[in-house]
Amino acid sequence: MNVSKRILVTAALLAVSAVALSGCTKKNDAAATSESGSSAVxxxxxxxxxxxxxxxxxxxxxxxxxxxxxxxxxxxxxxxxxxxxxxxxxxxxxxxxxxxxxxxxxxxxxxxxxxxxxxxxxxxxxxxxxxxxxxxxxxxxxxASAEGIGEALTDQLMKATGGKGSYAIVSCGETASNLNSWIEVQKSYTASKYPDAKITDVVYAGEDQAKAASMATDLMNANPDLTGLVGECTTSAPGVAQAVKDAGKIGKVFTTGVGTPKSMLPYLQDGSSSASVLWDxxxxxxxxxxxxxxxxxxxxxxxxxxxxxxxxxxxxxxxxxxxxxxxxxxxxxxxxxxxxx
CATH class of the missing domain: 3.40.50.2300 (Response regulator)
Known part of the structure; x- marks a missing residue:
């Protein structure tokens, strides 16, 4: 192979290597966006x-x-x-x-x-x-403790409904141990502290806000006397509030839930949610x-x-x-x- 051909082959190999390295860099940069710090830990x-x-x-x-x-x-x-x-x-x-x-x-x-x-x-x-x-x-x-969250969710809803009425819970994953522990507290706490109130249904929407809204709508349609809804997680809390708003039942059906501040603020302001129980x-x-x-x-x-x-x-x-x-x-x-x- 003459000198000019060697130069061309070498240049081509360098170009291929540069492209390959560029691809690796982009992939690693994407992974690195979630990293910080530099210690051995x-x-x-x-x-x-x-x-x-x-x-x-x-x-x-x-x-x-x-x-x-x-x-x-x-x-x-x-x-x-x-x-x-x-x-x-x-x-x-x-x-x-x-x-x-x-x-x-x-x-x-x-x-x-x-x-x-x-x-x-x-x-x-x-x-x-x-x-x-x-x-x-x-x-x-x-x-927070299961008792602290479950009791706070119940108290905030009962504060809005006058301590009476029937309410349903729209939870997320059926196997989520934290949500299930809160629900058990809500059941026992409602029965003991608010004898004029009862939980009618517990349904599961997964981590899907639109599905939570749809399920809340179905619950209201199936039970015209429903006075409350609890969204048990950060996707179902805004979902149940949106359902009440869309149904034109603000002030008739009250909601509380476990929702993040920014997602819940519009609903707290318009009254479709009475309170959100969370933590920092x-x-x-x-x-x-x-x-x-x-x-x-x-x-x-x-x-x-x-x-x-x-x-x-x-x-x-x-x-x-x-x-x-x-x-x-x-x-x-x-x-x-x-x-x-």
């Missing part, structure tokens, strides 16, 4: 569903913790509320040998084997938002990430933990391994606008 968070305001706010809080405290934060969840897809993401983080994995399981029972697999691989395993109590997780980061979601993400780092670095959680200036006195129960953030937050038309998520 890597904490990964796998939400129930990526892209909805609640878990995006948790991600923002986790990223803030990583920036403040100096560790790497990874965030990836399924695009639909799919336990199998969630398990696949956990397995990918096991293969990456992250230091800690935080999971909000869609189906605790089906996620337990892969959480145990992570623990067996030497990864610190935590759950947040929703627990998988039968797994080998070391800590459950709980936003970004702080929940921050606390989860902080706990992941603590475990990864071999630090024991204390009975009371001061995490940052607005996250103090966080209690840890070593018998249940529950890290409890605190009391729920009641969102109304007056304060929902104070939050950015």
């Amino acid at each position: 890597t904490v990964a968070f796998v939400p129930k569903l990526q892209g909805i305001p609640f878990f995006e706010a948790m991600n923002a809080g986790g990223a803030e913790a990583a920036k403040d405290l100096g560790f790497t934060w990874l965030y990836q969840g399924p695009t639909t509320a799919d336990a199998a897809a969630q398990a696949d993401i956990v397995r990918s983080f096991i293969q990456q040998k992250v230091s800690a994995i935080i999971v909000a399981p869609n189906d605790p029972d089906s996620l337990t084997p892969v959480l145990n697999e992570a623990a067996a691989a030497g990864i610190k395993v935590l759950t947040a938002d929703t627990d998988a109590a039968d797994s080998d997780r070391e800590v459950f980061v709980s936003q 979601v970004e702080n929940l993400g921050y606390l989860s990430a902080w706990a992941g780092q603590q475990l990864a670095e071999g630090n024991a959680l204390q009975d009371s933990n001061d995490v940052k200036s607005d996250l103090t006195g966080v209690t840890f129960d070593p018998s249940t391994k529950v890290l409890l953030m605190g009391d729920p937050l009641i969102l109304t038309a007056d304060n929902a606008g104070d939050y950015s998520y």
Whole structure:
């Protein structure tokens, strides 16, 4: 091969290599958008569903913790509320040998084997938002107690309805242990404290706001005497409020739910929702990430933990391994606008 031909071949090979490297860079850049920090500790968070305001706010809080405290934060969840897809993401983080994995399981029972697999691989395993109590997780980061949330949802609705009437619950995943625990509290608390009120139905819309609205509409049509609706999660809370608004029943059918501030603000302002029961979601993400780092670095959680200036006195129960953030937050038309998520 003469010199000129060698030059042409070499140039062609360099061009191909440049294209290949460019493709790899773009792929890695996309993955890196969810990372922050530079220490040897890597904490990964796998939400129930990526892209909805609640878990995006948790991600923002986790990223803030990583920036403040100096560790790497990874965030990836399924695009639909799919336990199998969630398990696949956990397995990918096991293969990456992250230091800690935080999971909000869609189906605790089906996620337990892969959480145990992570623990067996030497990864610190935590759950947040929703627990998988039968797994080998070391800590459950709980936003508030089941009693606190269930009772607050009931009290806020009964405040609007005068402590009487019939109401239905539009929940999300049938296997979501946190939602189911709140519903059990609502059932017992309604029966004991509000004898003139009753729960007529509990239905499940998945993580689908439009489906929640449709199911709420069907409930109102099937029961003209219905006085209340509870949206048990951050997609069904705005869904039931939208259904009441569309039906022209504001002031006749009252709603409460577990909704994020920005999604609920219009409904709180027009009266289609009376209140939303939540907590500081970004702080929940921050606390989860902080706990992941603590475990990864071999630090024991204390009975009371001061995490940052607005996250103090966080209690840890070593018998249940529950890290409890605190009391729920009641969102109304007056304060929902104070939050950015």
